[in-house]
Amino acid sequence: MSPDISEYPDAVDRIVGAEVPPDATTDRQVMDALRGAEAPQINRQVAQNLRDSVLTEDKILDAIDSSGELPTEGEIDSMSEIADQYDMSDRQQEVAEAVEQRVVTREQIDRALSDSDPSRTDEPVFREDIEEAVEDAIGRSEMRGASEEQVIDEAASELGAPSRQEFQAAQARTISESSDTSPAEVIDNPTEIDGIGAGTAEQAVPTIRDESGEIVAVSGANETVGQAIADEIGAEYRSLGELQESIDLEQSRGRAEVTIDSNTVREIPL
Amino acid sequence: MSETVTVRDRIEDLLGEIHGLAVTRQQQETIYAVVSHSTTWDEIEEGVEADIPVLDIRTVVIDLDSESVSLSDNGIWTPQDPDSSEALTRVLGRTTNDLLGNIQPDADPLETAAIDLDPELLLARELEIEEEISEQHSDKMRRHGGIDPAREWGYGASPPPEIERVVERLEEIGEDPGDHCTRLVWGKKEPMTRKSRPIDELLGNYGIELLPQSEGLIALDIDYPEQFPEDADLPDTLEISSPHGGDEQRHIMLHCRTKDDLANELGAWAIQGVSWGDLWIGDRYLVGPGSQLSEYGCDEGEHDRGEPGGCSECEDPEGGYYEILEDRPIATVESEDILELIDQSSGYELRDRGADPDLPQEDNEEPEQLEDDLEDDADRAVTVTCDSCGSALEEDERKTVELLGETRTICRGGCDR
Numbered sequence: 001m002s003p004d005i006s007e008y009p010d011a012v013d014r015i016v017g018a019e020v021p022p023d024a025t026t027d028r029q030v031m032d033a034l035r036g037a038e039a040p041q042i043n044r045q046v047a048q049n050l051r052d053s054v055l056t057e058d059k060i061l062d063a064i065d066s067s068g069e070l071p072t073e074g075e076i077d078s079m080s081e082i083a084d085q086y087d088m089s090d091r092q093q094e095v096a097e098a099v100e101q102r103v104v105t106r107e108q109i110d111r112a113l114s115d116s117d118p119s120r121t122d123e124p125v126f127r128e129d130i131e132e133a134v135e136d137a138i139g140r141s142e143m144r145g146a147s148e149e150q151v152i153d154e155a156a157s158e159l160g161a162p163s164r165q166e167f168q169a170a171q172a173r174t175i176s177e178s179s180d181t182s183p184a185e186v187i188d189n190p191t192e193i194d195g196i197g198a199g200t201a202e203q204a205v206p207t208i209r210d211e212s213g214e215i216v217a218v219s220g221a222n223e224t225v226g227q228a229i230a231d232e233i234g235a236e237y238r239s240l241g242e243l244q245e246s247i248d249l250e251q252s253r254g255r256a257e258v259t260i261d262s263n264t265v266r267e268i269p270l
Numbered sequence: 271m272s273e274t275v276t277v278r279d280r281i282e283d284l285l286g287e288i289h290g291l292a293v294t295r296q297q298q299e300t301i302y303a304v305v306s307h308s309t310t311w312d313e314i315e316e317g318v319e320a321d322i323p324v325l326d327i328r329t330v331v332i333d334l335d336s337e338s339v340s341l342s343d344n345g346i347w348t349p350q351d352p353d354s355s356e357a358l359t360r361v362l363g364r365t366t367n368d369l370l371g372n373i374q375p376d377a378d379p380l381e382t383a384a385i386d387l388d389p390e391l392l393l394a395r396e397l398e399i400e401e402e403i404s405e406q407h408s409d410k411m412r413r414h415g416g417i418d419p420a421r422e423w424g425y426g427a428s429p430p431p432e433i434e435r436v437v438e439r440l441e442e443i444g445e446d447p448g449d450h451c452t453r454l455v456w457g458k459k460e461p462m463t464r465k466s467r468p469i470d471e472l473l474g475n476y477g478i479e480l481l482p483q484s485e486g487l488i489a490l491d492i493d494y495p496e497q498f499p500e501d502a503d504l505p506d507t508l509e510i511s512s513p514h515g516g517d518e519q520r521h522i523m524l525h526c527r528t529k530d531d532l533a534n535e536l537g538a539w540a541i542q543g544v545s546w547g548d549l550w551i552g553d554r555y556l557v558g559p560g561s562q563l564s565e566y567g568c569d570e571g572e573h574d575r576g577e578p579g580g581c582s583e584c585e586d587p588e589g590g591y592y593e594i595l596e597d598r599p600i601a602t603v604e605s606e607d608i609l610e611l612i613d614q615s616s617g618y619e620l621r622d623r624g625a626d627p628d629l630p631q632e633d634n635e636e637p638e639q640l641e642d643d644l645e646d647d648a649d650r651a652v653t654v655t656c657d658s659c660g661s662a663l664e665e666d667e668r669k670t671v672e673l674l675g676e677t678r679t680i681c682r683g684g685c686d687r
Contacts, residue, residue, distance in 0.1 A: 074684010
């Protein structure tokens with residue numbers, strides 16, 4: 001069986017240098033260039049062996065796919081260097097640049113998401129914002145190494161970003177799962193307070209408690225009762241509408257928390 | 271003005287009357303054919319004045335797209351006589367059978383038209399020829415700048431003469447040079463492979479591997495000599511300078527009898543971040559003295575990696591060398607000597623190693639457990655190096671990819687060169 005031409009670096013260097021322009025960076029372009037060569041010794045088998053051994057975008061893309069992650073520009077350079085078996089620096093540069101142009105890199109995603117970092121804005125960041133930013137970053141590039149869904153999931157987790165619907169559901173649950181509390185439960189002598197009688201002392205109003213069980217917000221139709229409880233525990237009495245508006249989203253790495261006055265009421269699973 | 275001619279007419283215009291034509295290949299509108307014709311030597315070879323009759327066989331390229339016929343320059347010619355032609359025919363016949371797998375066991379592959387010459391004896395005759403080294407791209411070497419053409423090894427002939435001194439120094443401490451020396455890419459400091467070779471197989475630049483073993487070579491990579499502790503208590507030893515940073519930036523080679531204790535204590539075969547540079551215990555390599563960087567191998571200066579244009583030192587054919595700075599025997603140290611040095615240095619925090627006798631004794635189980643782990647190289651987190659830059663990598667610093675059918679490791683985020 002005749003030796004594989006890829007075992008002769010000088011021959012590969014000579015043939016590729018003569019027949020394949022540096023900007024032929026894909027397997028197909030290399031193959032087309034070689035098959036179009038006038039040199040009669042380049043038959044189909046030789047051309048295939050050369051195509052399989054010289055550095056092309058396809059080999060780097062396969063490597064990126066195998067990693068299971070988006071590549072960085074530096075990693076593309078490193079892979080191009082390793083895959084260049086014949087020390088063809090021109091080709092190495094062309095292929096690396098072609099791949100960087102073609103695929104979505106980690107740097108592109110990070111740049112797109114930097115504006116979405118909640119630590120830099122007063123507004124909450126939702127998954128939908130991340131989806132939009134990632135889609136903009138992708139543009140016409142290819143997602144290789146990781147899926148769009150994977151990238152969005154990772155970014156949402158990193159930024160603590162639930163979807164709008166999840167946050168709205170958490171808001172609603174916060175209000176609907178409020179606990180009923182009466183003045184008698186939290187005030188030693190409730191009837192000493194103006195407007196609180198023996199009957200109203202036992203009248204319960206909706207209260208919101210934090211993760212430790214402490215009351216952080218008071219609401220309800222009976223403002224006198226509600227205010228009395230709020231004053232006792234140092235919280236704020238709010239109408240239902242005001243309560244809804246006071247529910248915030250605190251976002252940090254891997255966590256999205258529903259808060260009222262910076263007190264964590266519940267966590268939204270990401 | 272154009273005229274209409276046949277392909278045959280055109281071929282005969284170029285070559286004269288032809289004996290025969292064989293089409294060998296068609297690539298869409300382009301056809302390749304081998305044509306034989308009789309001519310004279312001076313017609314086919316420039317500078318020859320002899321009009322000796324010859325048989326010329328060459329490829330003709332017929333391009334129907336551009337309506338052109340051209341001659342390739344890959345012709346062969348033989349004397350214009352029937353014996354030569356017949357010998358050639360038999361060889362081609364043999365070739366055809368070979369390609370078809372139809373070789374008769376007793377078929378003779380050799381032909382001759384020269385009556386007094388036995389081709390078997392001709393093939394068996396011995397010749398003295400200069401050995402060609404192809405592995406390091408000899409042709410390309412000559413095109414690269416910054417390597418002294420007066421140095422034989424620069425063209426793949428032999429390793430630098432300084433290797434002899436390195437061999438002596440290694441053998442003095444009982445190390446086998448063949449276990450440590452590797453080939454580096456010509457004109458660069460990157461490894462061709464990390465596989466060690468016998469000294470007589472080295473060509474051009476070479477590396478000295480620090481092996482991940484319980485005893486052997488270690489090295490201090492001094493990048494910031496002004497940070498090196500003035501009162502460091504280390505013996506005089508072999509030192510190697512690099513082309514950059516003057517003689518103060520250097521590699522200090524030592525032999526350590528308790529390397530595994532050192533690695534065990536540090537939890538790594540190499541550590542970075544010491545104020546003066548890096549400590550290499552294993553799984554790293556030094557560039558051997560005598561190696562020379564070309565402008566393609568230099569990583570100083572503002573040029574793209576892989577492009578020419580390094581520092582003035584490496585661009586100079588007389589510069590770019592790694593040299594023996596202090597030609598001394600490689601001194602032997604214990605792990606405690608190196609740990610003491612690290613303790614004296616800033617930038618790297620050692621774990622609390624010793625127990626104060628006035629304090630409650632701490633549990634000593636952890637070092638033993640690490641010692642067991644040290645023997646199991648496959649599970650150690652830091653015995654892996656980047657296949658691109660050679661850096662030793664912790665587990666969270668590496669990324670694994672499948673490249674050309676092999677599993678390769680690279681620096682996560684890219685190599686920091």
